[in-house]
Amino acid sequence: MSKVDRSTRLPPDELRSRFWLWWLLIPLTLISVLSSGLIWFLPVDVVQDWAYQLAPPDDLRRMEAISHAEFLCWLLRLVMPLLLLATCRAWYDLDNTARGLSDAVGGLLSITRGNAAHTSGSRWRTVVLRGLLVVWCGLAAMHLADSLRQRVRDWPYYRFRAGDRVLPNISGSNVEVIRYLQQATPANARILVVSDQKLFFLSYYLLPRRLYHKMHPDSEHVIPKENLQRRLAMYRLDDLDESFIQRIAPDYILEYFEHPDELDPATLQDDPAWIAFQRQIHRDPSYVPGFLVRLRRVTVGGQP
């Protein structure tokens, strides 16, 4: 009875708002109750198994599907109870929620009315402004959904790992060289590199090892392209003068070339430790890498 009394006191716009809120809350409550219960009582393993069954018969795809399922499962476990709480709060104080929403909409409509003094009001200006806002919000929602999709895609690889564990977004050859140098050199090593590559990522992930590289002036402002489509001008070891090497005082010298024009097949297996490392990670005792890596320790006097 008291509820009827209270609702009859509400002004028409708030009553309308209450009506719409009612119909919005019913499905939201159903969804949040059911999904919260389901997602918390259903073990993650079961969802992962289900994803595994649905994935294409490919190891990588299956691994991704399992991880995606895990991510979505935990996301829903966090979001759905929050949605449930919000709906409970709305039901608990339905009149005030309805009034708040009605007021908020009224406030927005008031702000976007194109009749401020300096805009010399007119109806079409209001329409344009509100139309722009609607498109803006739609666009934002679309991008937000897209970013969520991207996080789901990233999860199998990044999880909560730092970059030095994942080595993200670099070429496979760079990853192999980084892993090789990490095991072949001490953490405080100074490494002089001659290469036809941009070495920023190697330098970043190999820290605290320090990488030094004399960059050719012609390649300073050249952006490399994928799959060695662009050849960078570079110095070879013979081009470096003795004083330069002495100034750097490296512990190691690394020659690292990938471009086919820079490779001499006879030298590809010059570094036995590198070849052993490659054969180990590729699990192939006769594997020969397609690019040159030659690491040499520098003896006293600056000579390899």
Added chain:
Amino acid sequence: MSGLVLLSVGLLGQWLLGVAAAQTLLRWRGREVPRINRVQQTSEVSETSEVLAGRVAQRTQGQRVLALPSETERLCVEETPWAELAGLGLVLGIGLTAWGLFLWSLCGGMLGRGVSVCLTGIGFAWGGPVIVRRFTSRRVMPNRAGDLKRGSQRLSDGSLVTLEERRDAAWCRLCQWLIGGLAVAAFAQTLLTPQHFWDERSIFAIKGLVLAADGSVQSRDLHDPDFVQYHPRYPLLIPLAEQHVYALLGGVDDRLSKIIFPLLSLGMVLTMAGALSRHVQPGAAWLFALLIVTVPVLMPYELGFLSGQADAPMACFHGLALLYLWDALERAACGADNVPIGSSSRQRWLWLGSAQIGSSIIAGLCGGLAAFTKDEGIAFLLVDVVALSLVAVGRVLMTSRAAGTDPWSGERGSLSRRRSDGTTVNGTTVVALVSVVLGAVIVLAPWFWHRRGLPLTTEMDYFGRVSLSLAIERLPVLAWELSHLAHRMFWEWPIWGLQWWLMLVALVFAPRRAVSAAQLLLLLDVVGSLLSLMVAGMLAPAQLNEHIGGSSPRFLMQLVPVAVLFAAGQLAPRREPRGTVGRAGESTC
């Protein structure tokens, strides 16, 4: 785990440090500068507020400069909105921490956990009392925001809540919830991705790691032209902020160090909302803050606030620099219309100058921090200063025309002129200009001194390449750049957002307002910044379509807050003091 706890405490201390600095600067800006509305009904004024306002009117910057208002005038003392204080605290906390670490290291101190913990302690000792006072002090002025939030039908000053106020407050709350939700999403997404883009690792994060390992900005490797890093002369704000995180954490994790970027995003949005709400209807201020946070190119675009690149922080610092310049000019315009009749030229000068100086110093600091973030900041700072100078010259000329006098031949020593209609138009934009330059110089002088010793490998050296012959030779590329930028801004809106369309619509809807000093500054700044990009494209020793084509979305991202701020200045209904008689949306300044 202890590292994470210390990091959390350190970030809190960093914020408190920023809050304390912000509070100091905002108070200097003239929190106590009174705003007079001549059309108030005195019956609505509570005794307390009038007594306070009267006392304040006598004391601007500690000097007795203004007479008490007449009985028909009402004073309205504005208080720094909580959102502005909190937001500016976040931004200044990160910026000043990095700058403090830089100075410390430049003076020979070692970077590491010790100094980072000390900074945290300073933050708690300085900022803690500010926050405690803010929460616990009994407000003398009516707390309208608090009353509205509690849903009271009557405010603490006794007046009734109007329907408009209730609606505005409800809309503000909805915006705050949405912004809060988006901030949580930004934090989550940031922490789910390690640094994985080109610039974030090769320019900034690598320097952060070297600083963490060597403990000094004087690191031998950072000065070595052959140490493998990109842009060795790029500024150190982000590397130092990341080093601060590593020092508190007790180890390196390039995923956690990205936490500073969503913090900057949140800080920028809150500051925009708070500062705007001092000028426009609070609901409109929060609406435009919401618009900024939903611009796709800022977030969730991968190279925006979700990444460790410097472009989004640049947008933050540059946006806030322009916000406070805009604020200074708006306050000056407000003050000019409200200068007590009969006040002397010195009183007018102090009145108007005090309204601008604090905001201008904040603008200068933010502009300096922008240039300490990325080299584009230098160009932005130059553009800001030139735009402000043009506005100042324009105002002086307009004032002189209105007064029918030669601009420089008036009363000796006075920079204010009285217009024929009885209001004062001020020349104190010069004060703003000087304050901006001063603020920027304070931040940048040590950096530029240090920068001289850094190598030039991979640097484009734009200023060294400036020559007339090169400009003439590369003149044809302007056409390509113009069409490219127009395409990026207006055609590719589904990718980057609608901010440029919003700016255009705002300009078309209120062209007369666009020529007011504050709005003109923003317009000139956007045009000047675009021109600077085009000139950079002409000078750069790189392939044009790769250099400008690849970087234009990130450059335009840095101008997004200015575009939205311009739209807010054009379209948002002006804030009305309570009880004002006037049309909705009409400016009361």
